[in-house]
Amino acid sequence: MIDEMDELDYLQAEVDARLHRQIEQARWLPARPVSAFVCEDCGVPIPDKRRLALPGVQCCVDCQTINEAMSGRYARRGR
Numbered sequence: 001m002i003d004e005m006d007e008l009d010y011l012q013a014e015v016d017a018r019l020h021r022q023i024e025q026a027r028w029l030p031a032r033p034v035s036a037f038v039c040e041d042c043g044v045p046i047p048d049k050r051r052l053a054l055p056g057v058q059c060c061v062d063c064q065t066i067n068e069a070m071s072g073r074y075a076r077r078g079r
Contacts, residue, residue: 032056039063 033056041063
């Protein structure tokens with residue numbers, strides 16, 4: 001079959017197949033979570049750098065620290 005195709009046709013078929021695979025893979029990727037603009041706990045604006053670094057972030061650094069400390073305390077109690 002390759003003998004029947006000239007080199008450009010073969011290369012175009014390869015590009016088309018690769019593009020098709022990439023499209024199919026992208027269809028199954030999870031959507032990126034949306035970051036909040038303000039903290040859901042205290043209402044303070046979340047800095048753009050934090051929002052970009054942590055997609056889906058919902059809390060400011062201070063509230064996140066408190067939340068993690070509290071969840072750690074409860075986790076240790078259960079042991």
